[in-house]
Structures are given as C-alpha cells and as structure tokens.
Amino acid sequence: MNITADTIWSAVRTVREKAPVVHSITNYVVMNSTANALLALGASPVMAHAEEEMEEMVGIASALVINIGTLSPAWVRAMFRAAEAARKRRIPIVLDPVGAGATSYRTRTARELIKAVPPDIIRGNASEIMALLDSNAKTKGVDSSASSDAAVDLGRALHAECGAAVCISGETDYTIGRTGGIRGRNGHIMMTRVTGLGCTASALCGAFAAVTPDPAVAAAEAMAVMGIAGEIAVSGSAGPGSLQVYFLDALYRLSAEDIERLLKLEVEE
Amino acid sequence: MNITADTIWSAVRTVREKAPVVHSITNYVVMNSTANALLALGASPVMAHAEEEMEEMVGIASALVINIGTLSPAWVRAMFRAAEAARKRRIPIVLDPVGAGATSYRTRTARELIKAVPPDIIRGNASEIMALLDSNAKTKGVDSSASSDAAVDLGRALHAECGAAVCISGETDYTIGRTGGIRGRNGHIMMTRVTGLGCTASALCGAFAAVTPDPAVAAAEAMAVMGIAGEIAVSGSAGPGSLQVYFLDALYRLSAEDIERLLKLEVEE
Amino acid sequence: MNITADTIWSAVRTVREKAPVVHSITNYVVMNSTANALLALGASPVMAHAEEEMEEMVGIASALVINIGTLSPAWVRAMFRAAEAARKRRIPIVLDPVGAGATSYRTRTARELIKAVPPDIIRGNASEIMALLDSNAKTKGVDSSASSDAAVDLGRALHAECGAAVCISGETDYTIGRTGGIRGRNGHIMMTRVTGLGCTASALCGAFAAVTPDPAVAAAEAMAVMGIAGEIAVSGSAGPGSLQVYFLDALYRLSAEDIERLLKLEVEE
Numbered sequence A, B, C: 001m002n003i004t005a006d007t008i009w010s011a012v013r014t015v016r017e018k019a020p021v022v023h024s025i026t027n028y029v030v031m032n033s034t035a036n037a038l039l040a041l042g043a044s045p046v047m048a049h050a051e052e053e054m055e056e057m058v059g060i061a062s063a064l065v066i067n068i069g070t071l072s073p074a075w076v077r078a079m080f081r082a083a084e085a086a087r088k089r090r091i092p093i094v095l096d097p098v099g100a101g102a103t104s105y106r107t108r109t110a111r112e113l114i115k116a117v118p119p120d121i122i123r124g125n126a127s128e129i130m131a132l133l134d135s136n137a138k139t140k141g142v143d144s145s146a147s148s149d150a151a152v153d154l155g156r157a158l159h160a161e162c163g164a165a166v167c168i169s170g171e172t173d174y175t176i177g178r179t180g181g182i183r184g185r186n187g188h189i190m191m192t193r194v195t196g197l198g199c200t201a202s203a204l205c206g207a208f209a210a211v212t213p214d215p216a217v218a219a220a221e222a223m224a225v226m227g228i229a230g231e232i233a234v235s236g237s238a239g240p241g242s243l244q245v246y247f248l249d250a251l252y253r254l255s256a257e258d259i260e261r262l263l264k265l266e267v268e269e
Helices: A005-018 A031-041 A051-059 A073-089 A104-116 A126-132 A135-143 A150-162 A189-193 A197-209 A215-235 A240-253 A256-262 B005-018 B031-041 B051-059 B073-089 B104-116 B126-132 B135-143 B150-162 B189-193 B197-209 B215-235 B240-253 B256-262 C005-018 C031-041 C051-059 C073-089 C104-116 C126-132 C135-143 C150-162 C189-193 C197-209 C215-235 C240-253 C256-262
Strands: A021-025 A044-047 A063-067 A093-096 A121-125 A165-169 A173-177 A180-184 A265-268 B021-025 B044-047 B063-067 B093-096 B121-125 B165-169 B173-177 B180-184 B265-268 C021-025 C044-047 C063-067 C093-096 C121-125 C165-169 C173-177 C180-184 C265-268
Touching: A005 A031, A005 A197, A005 A215, A005 A256, A021 A031, A021 A073, A021 A197, A031 A044, A031 A197, A031 A240, A031 B189, A031 B240, A051 A073, A051 B104, A063 A073, A063 A197, A073 A093, A073 A104, A093 A104, A093 A197, A104 A126, A104 C051, A121 A126, A121 A197, A121 A215, A126 A150, A126 A165, A150 A165, A150 A173, A150 A180, A165 A197, A165 A215, A173 A215, A180 A215, A189 A215, A189 A240, A189 C031, A197 A215, A215 A240, A215 A256, A240 B240, A240 C031, A240 C240, B005 B031, B005 B197, B005 B215, B005 B256, B021 B031, B021 B073, B021 B197, B031 B044, B031 B197, B031 B240, B031 C189, B031 C240, B051 B073, B051 C104, B063 B073, B063 B197, B073 B093, B073 B104, B093 B104, B093 B197, B104 B126, B121 B126, B121 B197, B121 B215, B126 B150, B126 B165, B150 B165, B150 B173, B150 B180, B165 B197, B165 B215, B173 B215, B180 B215, B189 B215, B189 B240, B197 B215, B215 B240, B215 B256, B240 C240, C005 C031, C005 C197, C005 C215, C005 C256, C021 C031, C021 C073, C021 C197, C031 C044, C031 C197, C031 C240, C051 C073, C063 C073, C063 C197, C073 C093, C073 C104, C093 C104, C093 C197, C104 C126, C121 C126, C121 C197, C121 C215, C126 C150, C126 C165, C150 C165, C150 C173, C150 C180, C165 C197, C165 C215, C173 C215, C180 C215, C189 C215, C189 C240, C197 C215, C215 C240, C215 C256
Parallel strands: A021 A044, A021 A063, A063 A093, A093 A121, A121 A165, B021 B044, B021 B063, B063 B093, B093 B121, B121 B165, C021 C044, C021 C063, C063 C093, C093 C121, C121 C165
Antiparallel strands: A165 A173, A173 A180, A180 A265, B165 B173, B173 B180, B180 B265, C165 C173, C173 C180, C180 C265
C-alpha cells in the first residue's frame, strides 16, 4: 500500500477542496464533536437518522458512517436502510462498533450490520473487534498467525471474515486491508480523557474514504491525521478541556510540514 | 424599521435583565452549543421534546424555537403541539428549516409547520428558504422583482406567502419583514467551520423575539449580535475550536462599544 | 460525617485509580459535557438508554446516574429498568430530577422513580427538590424545623420520605444524610452561565458514590470538587466559553493542595 506523508497531505488537500458530504448516524454523545471535527478537516457533515429520509440523505453523501454508540430500535432500522442505500450508490461505509462485546444488543447489531451490508472500514478498539468475530474465526485468527501482536491477528481474522479494512485503535493503530497492514503510532494518551475521539476517528475515516480508493489506506490516513493533530493539541494543552479545543484548531491548520515532521507509520506488505 | 447600534444594545440589555425562557425543540447536534449561547447572551434555555409536556413547557416560555435538524416522527408531533400552544399563548415562534430541500421529509415537515402555525420568524440559508416556497411563489418571487439580489426576492416571496419575518443568512444576512428589509454584513467565514452556528442564530432569534415586538427587527438583532460576537471571537482564534469558545465569551461580554464599533447594517424601507 | 480536604482528596485519588464505570441515562443537552467531566475526573462514562441492553450495561457499572432532563416514554421505561437492575446489583443510584415542578410529566416521572427504586442520592435545585415532596411532607418539612434555611428543611423532609441523601445545590450546596448535614460553599456564579453544570455535578456524584460508602459524603465530595474546579476555572476565564474548557482542565489537574486551599465546608451532625 502506498501511504506516505506526501499521500496523506494530498488526501487532506483533496478533502479540503471537495468538502465531501459525510452522512453520520452516530451516537448522541459525540454528534457535536464529530461534526466539528469533520468541519475542521474540511468535510461537510450531515447527521440524520429518520427512516423517512435515509435514502435521500445517503443520496447526497460521499460516505456513510454508522456508529452504534447509543442504539435504539428505530435507529438500528435506519442504520440498515442507510447501509443498503449506500451500497447501492457504491459510496464507502464505515462502521464503528462502539461497545460491541459490552452488551449483546450491540454485538448482535454490529454483526448483523456487517452480514447484511459488509462495510468498507470497521474501526474499533481491540475488545470491540474481538466481539465481532465468530468463535471459529477467533480461534483461527489467533492460531493461524505467528505474529506476536494479538491485534494483528484479530484484524486479519475479521478482514478475512467480511472483507472490510479493519482498523484497531490503541497505543498503536493497526489497519489491515487486502494487500497488507499499516501500523500507525501517532497520538497521545491524554486523548483517551476526551470523550468520543474514537468516534471522531471513525468520522474522519468517512471523509478520507470519500477521496481515497483503498479503504485501508483511507483508515490509516484518518488515524495518522487524528494522531498528529492530537499530538499538536496536547503540546499546548493544560488538560482534556483545552486539548479538545486545540485539536479542532490543529485539524483546521494541519500542514504538509506537520505531517512530514510527526508521522509515525510502517507499512507491511 | 428602527434598528441601530443603540436599539440593539438596548435589546441585549433587556435580554440580560429579563432572562427570557426560550423553549427549543432542536436537533441533537447543537443542543449543547445553542443552550450555551442562550446562557451566554443572558437568556434561559429550556430543551424539551416529549409530547407529554409540550403545553406546560411552552406555558413557561417567552419564545419557542423549532429546528428540524434531526427529525423523527415523535419529534415532529411534538413540534406541532408546541407550535399550537405557543400560538395560543401569543409568544413568538422561530422556525429553522435545517436541510429543507435536502430531503422531502424535511421540506414537507417545514412546509406543514408553516401552514399549520405560521411562525413569526423563519431563518435559514438561501437553499432552505427556496425549498419552502411553492413553485408558483418561487416564480413570482424571482420574476416580480427588479432586485439583483436573489435572496431578497426569496425573502419577499416567502414573507408574502406566510407573513413571517424571513431571515436568509449568508455572507450578507438579509431579513425581510412587513415594512421593509434589513441587510446585515457582520460575521466571518471561519464561522462556517463550526457546527450549528446557524442553529445558534435561530436560538438567539428566539431570545430577541421575546423582548422585541417586530419579528424582523428581532431577527436582525440576533444576526448582528451573532456576527459581531463571531468577529470578536475570530480575531483571537487559532481555528474553529477556539472560535467556538471565544464566541461564547464574546457573547457574554458584549458591550455597547463592541456593537457601536463593529455593526454593519443597512435598513431598506 | 467524616469529610475533610484529606478525605476528599483520597476519594479523588481512588476514582483516578479505579476508574469506576458510571452508567448515565441523561439528557441530550449534556451527554457530551458530562462524559467529558467524568473522564477528566478519572472515571469511565458509559451512556446507554436502550431497554434492550439496560441490565447488561448496568451489569458492568459501578454507579448509575439517572437524569430526567429530556424525557420521552421509551427513555422513562429504560430508567426504571436500569434502576431495578442497579438495585439488584447494589450499586449506588443517583437521580437528577431536572425540571421537576416545571411540568407534571417530569414531576410524576421523578416521583415514580423514587417510589419504585429509592435512589441513594437525589441532587437538584431547591424548586426541583420541593416538587418531589408530597404536600404533606412539604408542610411538615417546612413547619417542623426551626431552621431559617428553607433548603435544609426541604432536604430533611425528602430524606425522611425516601431515605436518599439529598443534595440541594445553589449558592450554598446543602447535603443531608442519615447522620446530619453538610454545607458546601464552593463554586462561582459564572458557572450558572454554562449549560449542564448541575447535571455534571450529578454525574460526579455517581463517580464518588462508586468509591465512597456514605451517599451523603459522596454527594458532598462531588459538590466540593465541582465548586473548587469551577473556582479555579473562573479565575482564568474570559467568560462561560473558556470557563467550561478550563473546568475540565482543572478537574483533570486537581491536586490535594487545590482542595486544601479552597475547600469551604461545614459538617453539622
């Protein structure tokens, strides 16, 4: 996979120029902050969840992001309708399985979404990704690999199961796609003290997937940009309050030099 | 219409003294930020959407703001009930037709709300306002005027159709009422990179409508105060993150001198 | 009751070490800001409202916070289910009766919740607490006491009625429990210009109740920490926008010295 500081910067510039519409069906907690992150990056967020308008709203979008952070039956129905409409229009779909594994309602919903309309990108933490694997794949995933990194195995197993680019975020962000894996090491521990930055990463995956053909590359671009903007923000912050403010400023001001200077990325073919 | 830096400042002071209760039925994305803007201005926000309590909640409010940014059937029913209760109590109603034109569900809901209970103020961008006009009025609106400014025509056509003061926001904010139009030129392009500042403008329309008898003047007051606070905020900002923080600070600290110095307004009788 | 700067600091440290999961069913306006406050303090917020997952979500929580700020029937049902599950697991329950007294739907819901599953802590302002008392208790509450402080009487009356620690917030925060009362005088008037800081106080009550056996002490810890972080934040703020940013920073950085230096607390046995 071809991903370097140059290609990431090129993707950022394309987002800023094209301002792709990213339709998000996301949780109540992060609607405001993810919309602001998309705007700061240069994309155009749209939030809508009524079944009555799913097809039309997807119809004006360049990517769909589904985040199951605060579910209820009507929202789940809208997610399925939106995913089907997005698949018909061949726009990329990102799934953030927030809390999969924590409750069976979330695990089941995420699995059924994946089965009904396989997304292009799935982004979650290790325990969420683990919860999406059927037990067979879980065993195979863990057994079939010599890698010492459990996240790598998980990503490979889920990718094998559903075909999506799988991005497992953590201290190292690991993205696996059709032609290999990408390890990103940007970001800062204080980012875990701001609610919804994982959800923001998924929203940015939508923006980059709208302008980058390979979903795995798009996900890695999003994680790199998140992490770099986060590092810049932390360096001026006195805590998580100012971090989230400066994070939006950093996204908005992100430059080729920032990416060049701070990017920590390894591609494994 | 009588609107000057002095009368705007007088309206701000009245809001601060009376702290009018502004009942908002608004979208999930902006609930927090619009409540904070109302508080920073000096008003008292109330957010409630359950049909079970609409009449009572409207009963303690001095203005009602309806924003269709994230609809669903139960919320639409509550909007109608609230609007009817507000009309009975003769408190001003502001409608923000977010996304009208983008989906037929939104267009239809906004039109039906206007038909059932004509609001006192409608505030939206040009394409949202355009979507509210029936095709007949659209043609008449555009044809019947020698004005070179399409927004003016739109505002006049919608005002003629429903009687509401119509505020079309953009680089120039144009408000049309019974006795003429007001052009406001405050604001800054970076404000479009913060989610929900249009919705905030509509919320502030509610606060000013609670203390200003002429709806068109109230809307123009809200737009001027938004724009001026925004300009002050931008001047200290490093991006949209700090902009939204300083915007609330600027609203809270807004002075007669700020308005006098920065106001850009033209009244057309 | 044993509550001093030392014990409050010890509770803060325990929250930071144990990162208790606080399950909140709260209103749309404050979901983001209360989640961020819990994270800044060191707790682990979870937000979920689907009936389908209430038992499981409560099953991983160390405290449950129910806030009735934006009700609807499905949410009310989830609140009852969550409260029952929390009672079975014997984890503390905090109730924030936002707007009780403003509409009968809120008053009724709060009263029914208290009757069905008496919470460990009820935190509200004086008029909300007043609305929860039946008229008999109201009379007794007010008449049976020589205290000149109406809030004390209210707190005693509601505590007698349902057994919960009752925290009435205002310029003075008064908490009454089984063995007496605690008066806290931290905080700043500008905090009333930020939406949802009352809701944030209730969320922090959940975090402290997860690590402090006596609910009244937990509530007083939360109010003290809120007020102290607020005072620190105000001192650097230019208005309510920067206040809410610095408030999160202050919570995150709160030290034993801050508490020692700023705490204003009186215990009445």
